[in-house]
Amino acid sequence: MMTTDKRKTCRESMEIMADIILICIERRRKTQLMLKARLNYEQTSYYTNLLSHGGLLKQYTQNGIVFYIATEKGKQLLNRHVRITQLICDPFQMDQEF
Secondary structure, eight states: OOOOOHHHHSOOHHHHHHHHHHHTTSOEEHHHHHHHHTOOHHHHHHHHHHHHHTTSEEEEEETTEEEEEEOHHHHHHHHHHHHHHHHHHOTTOOOOOO
16 A cells, blocks of 8 residues: 655645745745745735744735735745755755855
């Protein structure tokens, strides 16, 4: 009988948050973010609110359109996440920064 590893089929919250911050290095509308992060509306709303309240994502409105962009704090978290992931997966590659 085959068993499936949950980690291979479901993204964990930290991975989703890192994806959102990475996508929002450049400003994005919510629809763009939903499509690129492969999230539904409820998930996108949940994570953008969480990241905004944590100071990792900035939400602003321009000409009536809501945009999201990663803050410096968000970029720092993303860099640390990438380094930790690289250390776990390949301890010899730790030179990528955003």
